[in-house]
Amino acid sequence: MRWLQQFDKALEEGDSSAAANLFAEDSYWRDLVTFTWTIKTMEGRDQVAAMLESVLGGVKPSSWQLIESATEEGGIISAWIEFETATARGLSLLRLRNGLCWTFLTAIKELKGHEEWIGRRRPRGAPVGISAGPNWSARRDQELAEIGIETDPYVLIVGGGQGGLALAARLKQLDVPTLIVDKFARSGDQWRSRYESLCLHDPVWYDHLPYMPFPENWPVYTPKDKIAEWLEIYEKVMELDCWHSTTCTHASYDQQAGRWTVEVSRNGEERKVFCKHLVLATGASGFPNLPAIEGMDRFQGQLWHSSQHPGGDAWRGQKVVVIGANNSAHDICSDLAVNGADVTMVQRSSTLVARSSTLMEFALKPLYSEDALDAGITTERADLIVASLPYRLFAELQKPLYAKIREHDAEFYERLRAAGFMLDFGEDGSGLMLKYLRRGGGYYIDVGASDMIADGRIKLKSNVSVREMTENAVILSDGTELPADLVVCATGYSSMGDWAAQLISKEVADKIGPCWGLGSDTTNDPGPWEGELRNMWKPTAQEGLWFHGGNLHYSRHYSLYLALQLKARMEKIPTPVYSA
């Protein structure tokens, strides 16, 4: 491939401007920890040139090779490429338009000399020859007994949900001593504690964890207890070191020593653990937002946050008000309604609704489905395809999809609107994924509750907010009084950054700034434009502090890049972080 030869030659000759000239003016180079040692999108030829000028000498890229023949569609040529740097092997997805690069993804795959213990490199299991001493299981028990007590972990992960577990599994494969501290008694308990009817809203093909895919008879939309059990199994099979029933109470960084002192309460016992790196994997859903409502302390009924709501079967014949109109609010309303409660949803502002089946058909099927698998698009490849779309373009690329979805489900949306439901498709019509990336919410993936709103089984008050509460009712901003035996605040969660303030200090939290969000200057995602999720899986302004989170897809895919950054630091591989 001519482009690749020219690019390779320019890089080899250290000629940044020749290399940059192979990119279109309006091109995008997204780098995942190969050239930049961070996660960064260079937007436009000038940024590409500047980055290359700065890093090329150290990176020493080479061995660019097509993995398979390039393909062409609609004037765009796509090519899968492998390459190396001085310290790593990487994968690349290149898109050419008119002979110039339009989009370019470079993603680290592994560090040379530190490959994972999988496939041909899997452990032997039985010892070579015969030796005395503890067997596999005894050695495993010993490791778990010693870490955090006799031995310091290199990485401490706060939070043992899917994010923490996936990252710990990757670090295990890289021989990075890692301890998870998790407040629950068992992995998966976060899921177990939720309302009974909860199922994942994303399909199985999108949800695999690293190394150990779900079996082929796994349901499409995993019920909550089944995902909980899988996480518990995953911890065991991956042999992760996890302290359960353990709360992290405080962490402080010793700049001199370059290490964290993490204070935890383990089964009620106060302990200190020392580590080089601290990962907050407490999740976007760790910090419930419970609004302060005037008069809420005089309310005589039950009131709780959606995260505390156990299910609807105890509320038959009773009056329930659910404040909020996103995923949890819908799930909780429908569960209450089918269980015979008299339930009213209070919608303050518009919500993006997309039917699960339509999303599957139009958005996910090309990448995450049996069809995709048949077409050779494995989960790993699908993840890279998603990652190859720069966030600036992503909104534009999603708009036609949502135009199609609106047309396909026009009658459905009409019925919802007729019931008074306030709909949107994102401020710029770019749909659900962008809402997820910009603000982590503002949508409902419909699995049936919308029909119940349309036909009145779930009552709706929209375009109103909650003014106050009385002994037995919720008073809305339009003066409506909603009598209530139970009020559920499905009012979401606060930012991951709040964890830094709570666990470390306000100073550190301020230094880091917000987590998640792209800087799109839309609701709940203030500018300036970042072009990447803020502070996620990449170096932050606080040395040794990292953030990890997101749905199963993000936990799976980006845990790789975070794990390799940590491993490189442990091995003292130079990791000069490029910042424009």
Next chain:
Amino acid sequence: MRWLQQFDKALEEGDSSAAANLFAEDSYWRDLVTFTWTIKTMEGRDQVAAMLESVLGGVKPSSWQLIESATEEGGIISAWIEFETATARGLSLLRLRNGLCWTFLTAIKELKGHEEWIGRRRPRGAPVGISAGPNWSARRDQELAEIGIETDPYVLIVGGGQGGLALAARLKQLDVPTLIVDKFARSGDQWRSRYESLCLHDPVWYDHLPYMPFPENWPVYTPKDKIAEWLEIYEKVMELDCWHSTTCTHASYDQQAGRWTVEVSRNGEERKVFCKHLVLATGASGFPNLPAIEGMDRFQGQLWHSSQHPGGDAWRGQKVVVIGANNSAHDICSDLAVNGADVTMVQRSSTLVARSSTLMEFALKPLYSEDALDAGITTERADLIVASLPYRLFAELQKPLYAKIREHDAEFYERLRAAGFMLDFGEDGSGLMLKYLRRGGGYYIDVGASDMIADGRIKLKSNVSVREMTENAVILSDGTELPADLVVCATGYSSMGDWAAQLISKEVADKIGPCWGLGSDTTNDPGPWEGELRNMWKPTAQEGLWFHGGNLHYSRHYSLYLALQLKARMEKIPTPVYSA
């Protein structure tokens, strides 16, 4: 492909002799439950003709199609084929020599209209729309609580080892109500209870269970506690209905009602369970053979069977005699020796020894390895390739392999012989797999103990048997007195058929005859020639009684054929069993 067209045409026209004429005189057609509704090898053109003459009208084979291009090697053309019968879909592996069929495998894949709930047919998980009622986990709990109490299982499996679990998983995918009764408190306890150093002697690629392969970081030779944990996980993830801590005490068949009454003791409570089919999956290793040795009751030391031996670390500095020279004897001796015991192995007759690494390189690598996977040979395909080799040919095909192994490890074998160890390679030089198939033992897969015998760390007395025991010693047939603090009888297990005698009756056991073995007329495998493993995974002389067992490979692969036979009976699909 011309041969296939002619074959298809002959079958379509019901012309058995035209079809049989496409087979060489010395050809083999191995059928797994498609034409014969049993597991049977037709040897030679006449047997092929007779079978077709008998069954062709009912089977209605059709739609023979190459799955991929045929390949040629050394004058043999091989082709993968799919086909249908009136009731099923099948896979076939054909080998042609000089234009005629040399070997032909026909294997059932699925019953039409009763396909498994996997891949595109996997369950949805979340309900379509919203409905009240129990969630996934509550429904699962209810099913488990009711089976055997409120509802009769269609199949009852005695034994929850890898065999019982794999079969139950397959039956679950076919909606066949199935109850496992297992004497242990947890799945995997059979493995947990064994000596500490035990690891699987077969590599990971050979050992996968159905639907849920081991993850890619799983060790090559699985340590016993890890396989135990995996079985426990497998039971949960596959949602199998299993009564633990339950012993089957008696089973009787009511010919009139066509059902079994199975008496069990569940946590000490006596219960009766009714089922249509009873599967004995108690394993080849269920019934320890403890020899009656003169004077053994006056022996003052410890004496136990290898299955009861916990590991060597308690026997430092003590004298141990291990009776036997097969796998367990070697493992136990080496474990004792490295733990500082003074251990002597007593070898009565010759043993086949093959080094694990050499077996991997020469025997398994082409089919079960990362290399095989890279070459497109999945586990499923490898299983069919193994199954396509008729047992009559198998011995011949294995001989050159063992000639190669003997040459490759000549120096190793020389050292063993020099230490007095009696070696064989099977009576006809056909090696380990044939010993396994003929008699289920008589070999050691070396992972290091042979070196310890060669260099004297494990003492050896060979070509002797045990004459008697005194208070503190074992007296051998040559008069040698071996002082002993512990005697371990690594004397193997008795036949699976013994379970039928114990659980049902001697009459039924006699009617059925021996289980396992080919009828090769070699040691422990009396004739007449059967050409298949006796009574395994196929109809027996006792209606509703089935045997299932073998290593992880056999448990995985043949559970499919047994499950489909049971499903066909449940659905009242005609299953006329062909017997020559």
